[in-house]
Amino acid sequence: MIRIGGILVGLGFAVVVLFSFVIGAYNFATEEKQGAAEYEFYKKPEKADFAHDGTLGTWDLAQLQRGYQVYKEVCAACHSLKFVAFRDLAxxxxxxxxxxxLAAEWQVPGIDPNTGEDILRPGSPTDNFPLVYPNNVAAAAANNNAIPPDLSLMAKARADGTNYIHSLLSGYGPIPGELKEKYPDFETPPGLYFNQYFPNLNIAMAPPIAIEDQVSYADGTKATVQQMSQDVAAFLTWTAEPKLVERKQSGLPVLGFLIFATILAYLSKQQIWAAVKPKKKG
Incomplete structure (x- = not known):
């Protein structure tokens, strides 16, 4: 009797699961799709040409210095680099x-040696970049309830991070007529900005790089929106993975050693078993 009851309970459970699956599949197939504009008009990051790309890529130090300048003069107003020390800039x-x-141009938290009170002092090479906001509550209050993320590891935190940063920064603009024509109800809410490289098309960050010559490069490079976006994207790639080039360069010797070791092992096997003749069948 207990066995029969167990079988009935199991059958009842299976029927409920099957019924839920059928209902869910039916609703998925028949309900009107919501937010289709985000899927149809979202653009994947565009591929840019960076010196550190590829197996033999190297850092473009001039570009990294320009990227640091863009970060300091534009991005640092809202975004921190809390995992990067000033000495790393060497x-x-x-x-x-x-x-x-460069470190002394920043103000970092310190303690007055005479009073023991908290003060701000010029940075030193051993200090990390200071936080822009003391906590998330202050960050949200200053940015319409949106908390600006720390940028130290941003290039690693996003798929195709280098190209994502470059495309996002240069991808602001008006809503395309094609999107508005196909989805008349789509709009950018107040306080948000349209950007086709952001997953839901509307982003809380105002265009940080909006005009040419927003930064005056020390090396005389023309500061176009594309150039500044690409330079800071390269810099943030370095902050996220400063050993990227060294890691890729070490791969070639390792690969060569493995090929050599494989050949050596094969020749050794041939030498060791050369005197052993295989038995004839039959």
Whole structure:
């Protein structure tokens, strides 16, 4: 009797699961799709030409320095780099004295040695980049309830991160007529901005790079929107993975060693078993 009851319970459970599956499949096939504009008009990041791309790629130090300048003069107003230390900037080609001078341009939290009170002091090479906001509540209050993310690892946190950053920064614009014609109800709410490289097409961040010559490059490079977007994307790729080039360069010797070791092992096997004759069948 207990066995029969167990079988009936199992059958009842299977029927419920099957019924739920059928209903769910029917609703999925017949209900009107919501938010289709986001799927149809979202653009994947466009491929840009970066010096560090490819197996033999290397850092373009001039571009990384320009990217740092864009970050400092534009992005640092809202976004932190809390996992990067000022001394790390030496990898961009700056001298020790230049790193000290760059660090001193920032104000970092410190303690007054005489009173023990919290103060702000000029940064030193051993300091990390300071936080823009003391906490998420302050960040949200200053940015229409949107919390600006830390950019230290952004290039690793997004798929195709380098191209994503470059495309996003240069992808602001009006709603295309084709989208408006096909989806008349689609709109960008107040406080948001249209960007086809952002997954839901509307982003809370105002266009940070909006006009040419927003930054005056020290090396004389023309500061177009595309150029500034590409430079800061390269810089943020370096902050996310500063050993990227070294890691790729170490792969070739390792691959060569593995090929050599494989050939050596095969020749050794041939030498060891050369005197052993296979038995004839039959």
């Amino acid at each position: 990898a961009l080609g700056y001298t020790e004295d230049e790193v000290k001078a």
